[in-house]
Amino acid sequence: MRTRSLSVRLVCVALGMLEAASAYAFEDTKVLPKGVRNLTIRSVNTNFDTITDPNGAQKPLAHLLFKDLTFKQMANAEDPLKGRQLRGFLLQNGISESESAGQFSADIKGRVTVTAPIAAYGITDSMTLAVAVPIYNAATSASVGFRPNSNSTKLLSLLSRPETNQIANAREAAGKLNDAVGQLNKKLTDNGFQSINNWSGQGMGDTTIALKYRSIDNSRMGLATTTGVVAPTGRRKDPNILNDVPFGDGVWSPFAQVAVDQKLPLSFSTNQFVKYTETLPGTRTVRTITYDEMVEVPNVTLDYNMGNKFDAGTSLRYQPAYGLLAGVGYTYFRKFGDVYGGNLSLDSKKALQRWTDMQAHNAEFLVGYSTVQLYQAGRADIPFAVNVAYTKQLASRNMPISDLAQFNVDLFF
């Protein structure tokens, strides 16, 4: 079973969430006035159970667990002599080792909530420093099944026919096939994995520190640049938990962003932004999987270059003076493929790097209320903003299909 690949997919989920927490279509060039502090509480929720493949086709998140159990795998699971005897028996009866004895099926559903307090401070009237520390709360539920096919019945029938009289072996084989999931979990635990069960975790994600500088701000437009770094403070992927959701990349990632606002009549405005994140080399502990074997493989710590990221987006917002916030936007996300180094076979490198090149096209919708303009006009006691955003994934590649619901509260003081 290619169980290791499942964990790769769940890393994608976490990455997507992380990006959702930091890249947001409704960017602007606004900065805090000097000495003003801002605390934004951003909460992002998503449920997911599907994913896209390299061609963009939608598949169940656990589709990689939909695998045949072959007679070869059954033979490999036995002790060497018994495995050879099984192979001889298959040969005798014209059954290919590659034939399936049945198929595993699985369903995995996940939920991730990220609550990210983002604290900002206006250093000057055109420069704001911000720090974001996301808190992850993630859970996955998993169910694995096995459906024996006619080959299983045939094998048992051949073993137990009178002229063969291997009924004890047939009974043992039937027991193992009926407990194929248990056998799978046993194989996992025998090799240091946790069995496939429900999982949940909570913890801090990677911390983002950013400095935003607005260089242009006139009646027609604004332009701001943001530079910063993502610090690897989040928990990394545990290579021994297949349905684990990591909370961080585990590498330092400096980034830079340019945003442009165009002020339009009737309280409309637009924004465009581009962002590039350079992930710095690091190390990572992974299983040395191959396409053929993904369980009976050791953990190794490897040099690791996570793929850089590119974000771009545009939005149209409507923000009249009485406080309404509304907008629509589009974002594009791309994460380039990971690169593993070190003493690793080519097969393992290929297997590890597979499906790590990701991209997504998203549509975003925003509605909210802000007292900032009213406060500035002396018509409100507290400057704050509240909004709800919904991100709809339009298309993606190697990404979980995880529409995001965001809730943002901005407080200024």
Added chain:
Amino acid sequence: MPASNFGAKFVNAIFTVSTLALVACGGARPAVQQYRGVLPIPEYPANPSRPFFLTDGDSEVVFNSSLIYWSETPTPTQVQAILEHTHGARILKSNALVELTEVVIPGKTEVSAARAKYEGYNAKIIDASKNIDKSTVREYVGGVAATLFDDRLNELAASNLITAADKVHAQAMWPAYCEAKLWELATNAQLSRNYLRRPTPLQLCESYYASKNYFADASLCGSSADASGKNYFMCIWREGLLKSALFADSYKDARCTPASSPYANRLAAITDWLGTEGGILKGTLEGADAAAANIERTILLGDLIDRKATSFKDCRNAFIRKEPALGDQAEVPDWTLFKPETLLQIGEISENGSSEALRFIPLTSSDATNKEVYNRLTKLIKSFSQRPGIAASANSDKSKNATNFADGGDVRPSAEASSLHPVPSYSDATFNVVVGEPLIANNAYADTVESDPAFAGIKTFEPVSVKSLKAEQAQAFAAWNEAVAKYADEKAHYNEQSKPVIDNNRLSTVDVVKDPGAAVYLNNYYMNVHKVGGELRVQMGFDLATQQLFGCVNIADGTQCAVSSDQLGASGIKLDIKFDNAANLISVKFPLADPTALGFPDLPRTPGGVQFNEMTNLKGRTVQIDNYTNQLPGELRIITGNGYILDAAGNKLNTGSITGDNFAQREQALSSQQ
């Protein structure tokens, strides 16, 4: 910013937002529960009332088995070859037993039934023939037979099948055959019976015998005045054999051996043996020991005199003749020098005509001519000359029909596939009128006569009822004949095709077992399981072993029972035995205190060797063998399972496989029925 109330509002707002955020953090939705298929668990072929397939009525099974211990790395191909052999052997053996039980044995039953049906007509025919005037029939047949030989020679000559010289030659040799037939009858055990009329050596020869004044003494050879008949032994000997040309002066005057013989010559010896009522000669021929009597008869015909010490030891050469070599077939030899047995071959000319007897009645080398002559002459002679008791032993034809097929068991159609033929009745029923029981003529040759134009009128003597019964009997004979042929084919198929390919499924016959890398041990063992009440008593032993193994287990609870010291003897080893009734499993263990004595010697594999053992340090180890039994069609019982070599802690050091069956036991039991 009005800071006065800001702090409280701010904290309140933070709390609210955080609460909302955390409330939103629930668990993941439950995954859809996936189907987990459940395969039925195969059942053992166990029947509590038949532990190990044994009952009180079928209480013992003997398995011939093989045990191999695998090497650590047999290739799947090697495993495949071994599995294919053992599996294939089981199928072959099972099929063979099915063939025996469902085809061969029923075939024999069918033969017996067909034979009974056929023989059932005999009494009916006899009963229906009671009113036939046999004297009229005899006169008719006798009239035809008197000149039949000459008539046939004339026909053959007229057809240019034989030359005039052939005809002269045949006529010159014909008396030789008639004389031989006289000797043959004289040595026939049936002369001990009573007859109403003198039996004839051969009806065709009666005119010759008359010309030689044989059987002239009416007191000896006349018809019986008594309805119970009389014995014609002395008639045939005194008025026949002793007058015969074969009992020539040179023969009868020859001195007896050994020199201490009280007899001056053969005539004196034979006269003494014959006495007035047949004496020792008659007693010998009608002796209770049929085999001995047959030898004596053969001796009297001139052969095997030195083969057995006989009643005639005082003149052991009394009947010996040293035959001259046959010269050119055109010559007419002095046939009085030949053994009667040799001369009898004149009437035994077969279609193939390879017998030396061809030289007595010259024929051409043409097969077609020979066959024609056979049809017209020799076959007819045989129809008159076949005699019960003689025919059976003289006929060595093994062709598959009811009249000739003799293949063991109680199916002996050649001797018994004959019918009562009161009408027509030739050399027997017509001329050998027996008191008390009918003589048996050979049915095959009856047809020859019945179809011979010379005897076309014979059927006019048969009542319609007899004709009808004979027709039905002929059909019954055909059915019997067919059943015998079918049975012969079935049995031949089993013996010649099915059984030879079975050979033996012991693994010693599989070459791949001896290939390097497949196995480290190979040996055969037997296992005898005997149900005695509520116990299973097991005895087993390996080839090359000097010690046998004994065990006993209670069927009810699988616990061991005592093995008697008598059974164990001085060298027997007690088995640690368990029985699992639900799995039909007998598991045995025994310690290898003396590996060599138990069949586990150090024995390297050799090209022609059967056993080998490359396991080392076996002393002190324990052998465990799990014997699972099953039953295949034909009631072939098999055992399969695993063998282990265990160390003192019970760890499995070597793993093996067993295969065995009770084919030999079962086949032997069934073969006794076929």
